[in-house]
Amino acid sequence: MTTPTESATSAGPRFDKEALLARYRAERDKRLRADGNDQYLQIKDQLAHYLDDPYTPRIEREAKTDHVTFAFVGGGFAGLVTGARLAEAGVTDVRIIEKGGDFGGTWYWNRYPGAQCDTASMIYMPLLEETGHMPSEKYAHAPEILAQCQRIGKQFGLYDGALFHTEVENMTWDADRSRWIIETNRGDRFTADYVGMGTGPLHVPKLPGIPGIESFKGHSFHTSRWDYDYTGGDPKGALMERLADKRVAIIGTGATSVQAVPHLAKACKELYVIQRTPSSVDVRANKPLDPEWFASIATPGWQKRWLENFTANQGGDLAEEDLVQDGWTDLSRRIRAKIVELPRDKMTPENIMTAFEDSDFEKMEEIRARVDEIVSDVDTAQNLKAWYRQLCKRPCFHDSYLQSFNTPGTRLIDTDGKGVEKITEKGVVVGGVEYEVDCIIYASGFEVGTEYTRRAGFDLTGRDGLKLSEAWADGMRTKHGIHVHGFPNAFFVQPTQGANLISNVPHNLTEAGATIAAIISHAQKKDAKEIEVTKEAQDEWVELLLTGVGRMIGSPDCTPGYYNNEGQKAGSAAKYNVGYPAGARAYFKYLEDWRTSGTFDGLVFR
Template identity: 55%
Template sequence: MADTHEAPVTLTQDQRDALRERYREERDKRIRPDGINQYVEPTGQFAVLEEDPYTPWVEREALTDHVEFLFVGGGFAGLSVCARLKEAGIDDFRIVESGGDFGGVWYWNRYPGAMCDTAAMVYLPLLEETGHMPTMKYVRAPEIWGHALRIATHYDLYPHAVFSTQIHTMTWNDDASHWVIETNRGDRMTATYVAMGTGPLNRPKLPGVPGIESFAGDAFHTARWDYEVTGGDWTGEPMTKLAEKRVGIVGTGATGIQIVPSLGRDAGELYVFQRTPSAVGVRGNHEIDPDWFSALEPGWQSKWLRNFAVLQTMGVADEDLVHDGWTDITKRIFARMMANAPDPSAITPADFVAAYHDSDDEKMEEIRGRVDEIVEDPETAAGLKAWYRQFCKRPCFHDEYLPTFNRPNVHLVDTDGKGVERIDETGAWVGDKHYDLDVLIYASGFEFNTDYTHRSAFEVVGRGGVTLTDKWAKGMQSFQGMHVHGFPNMFVVGIFQGSSLASNVTSNYVDTGHTIAAILTHAQSVGAGQVEVLPEAETDWVAAIEKAPKGIVGGPDCTPGYYNSEGQAEGRKEKLDRGGYPLGPVPFFDYIADWRTNGRFEGLAFR
């Protein structure tokens, strides 16, 4: 079933110039001197965000044993890596997870309407290995969490797991060549190797709005949805307890647009407080045809993953297997670049940027035109239009969000870039207008671009007592985004300084699993007790990232958001913390596949 996309538009140069000016005006409204520090950690009444409402706390004996490999995090990163360890015949490992079960962000996120915004055929890892067919092109949270549990069961990972346990410190003991791991349960276990997969969106954050703790009604963050307050459940059952309530939601990013349709359906009155509108394109969700799925040839998911990555990064492919909003814009850019170039072999970076600007202008006009087609009230429609380039914020795709604003009980509170001014006992202030509320929901997302150890909520101490916080104080230092000199036998499982494929983070995890399994297998074969990146390899890798050309997204055409550190200028630290392999994701996947299979493991020392 083909997806539908917005009708194409054409623009004159004067119209494009007017867009540039509008984008800059809207950006300037939203630039704040405190940048990412405008958000605050959950403390006081919001300290509950550090707790687990889904699994009861059960006392257990402290662990003081040793394992060969310990993975921090039971989300898709941990599941993907440990599945590859099992496939490689490595069985002496442990997974430490702060939640009460596997799933990571999909264990915690149980808000109504939660679903993946990348197609399930590429987002859900290990589909072919587990023999699972997604029910829809984009599946909802219960099915995603269910797949996490399926992976854990398929690979028999439950005996390796320690749940409801938060790491406090991981300290390298050079004399013993192992890591000492201490937790909130009194554990003092050791491991030869450790890996951290706590994810780029791990710790919930709150908006730093004055008076946030003074609200006397019910308030919670979307990462800890309170169905005792709302009624209903995450399968979509009506939230009947909201029928007579005045509900406010702060935040209209990827999470907010998924929640608003359910709240609009069930709340007595819904007030959507918006600082910056999201660009909401067509989703076109549909069921997966079992006959079509069963006819896929072996190796289909690897083929789909590569196809998506190629098209997402302006590469050339014979077909678009995923065919969604992510690939649509990049195909347009490539087509425009080819059409504009009399000699394709002589295309310059400036040609690429021009093609990107022209294609993005047209795409965003189509998205704004879609708002006018769907939203009946002109003033509301005007407030819902996104004035920035599409990839300044995470693109959103939804078919129910915009129609929700046609409901008489749903009210857009557009703050014109300022956000909620303050909160008091009875509601929220925007300018000089007060909104009386019974329930206040924060869809303010997770920490991003903060220090790694801050997001992970524990400290890592390497050789000589050097902390990872100190090592990365002036920017991330790594080799391949995975190895850090001075921190032997440690693997960082993430996206930065590697492929950096942010549109589908699970691709990074699945590939990294192969790499770690290959390194451990080689270490065993040569009798190595320590594996560490050579200092010159790390230096060269970091230098290459630092020298890489600046990306095409950013600057005065971009509204502030977590993709660009809330509009702060990109210095060396920001570039290193967010940078990736200079040639892009697909060349990185090709490079690392050869690196882990050629037997040389260049850049690493096996002692």
């Protein structure tokens, strides 16, 4: 049988495409499950302690019964950027409602050792130019990102009205007063002229539905609630000295585990890394940023230029220069280079897809070869190889993860796509073998494929009693991903039905925040009490979106994961989870022109 890496001709690609595709299909098929997203547990009832905040004590306070101009749900990047842009526009009466104990969103919760952004700091960290902060390294670690969130909150006065350790339970439109009524789990019942939703996709932890998960007698926690009291160490990477005599299992080998495992390998007496599907792990090449270099590029408007350059390098019309030079831009430029090699008369959709696949095959062969170069044990190396396209699952980049498996005491437990069989009082069972451990760490990620209102934790009730879950029952319908007909004065800050730029989500939020601030400024100048998108404008926008070809991330033939709804056939609603057909760069330009024109076509101000 032909091996996937066999070369057919000396001049051709150094792989057998059919053999690779066959291997990809086999690896996908063994991981397909009929239960899809239902394989995961919603954390509640007897598992609710996995949601406890280990970082900040809850402070008792009086319930709020007042009125604010703008109430925003979510204290992560979306809320911070929108709040900052509103403050710049003179709207200072902003109340951010956040279930965590501080600003930060996913960076408040994810303080596991080694946590860092996997998109370059210069474009990932918001409002760097406005705050005057220079990232310390190309890929900043979690403490620095959290500090930037706090810096934004302080500089723009967002702490003044913030409600932490607070969750919204109801949000209802009051048509008589043209305002929203917000009720929370802390007894608050206040009103707001406008509301914003920035709940994000990475804040509701999930657990694997492993039989016996509640029976384990040792210690356990989710990576987004890292228990440093148990492990020792700290988010800055200090040695977790309390694990020196501990046997630890970490379940999951996605992006979180890739970053945390090197720190665990240094600390644990024994570490079992339990894998269902290996991640693709490319070179990270992180490095400190040079202050002199930063000073030379940090001229007025520098971050906007960098954001636009990165986005251009993610699309079909690549910029001549690559300012960011990271794994994401390299991926896009590689694909583009393959496509431009095609003769003009061969530039068909089929040939373009073939060029994309060839580029991906070559890159994934490099990534698999890297495993062999680094990992000493042959069997372990084989099990760490990812057999799927790079964009089937979240691409990972790290320079210590693979090396961790050369550490004495660190062992990969590969489940051959099956996952953990069961959990006992003493440990985990894989393939009929029980591995006794003192601690289980769940690196099982977050709810992504569940309904928007489930992840938000509540349903919005708009005009005439319309629920958001009802409005979106057959699929998401918006204009720009921001406005929803039937929900006046409400703004949604997220990528879908806008740019849908996945490789640098903060760029989506930055543009949405600026747009919302411009709209509210316009409404205040007109003395308008209500802002709403017309049904016609919303329908036209959705129809435009559906003319696109979708995206190349997480197709049904990929190995299961959150990029492709765990391999399940997408329902009819999924077709609406798309972005602007001309791409992210064109969308951001369109949105900027739309908001600066002053007409705000499609919106009614009354």
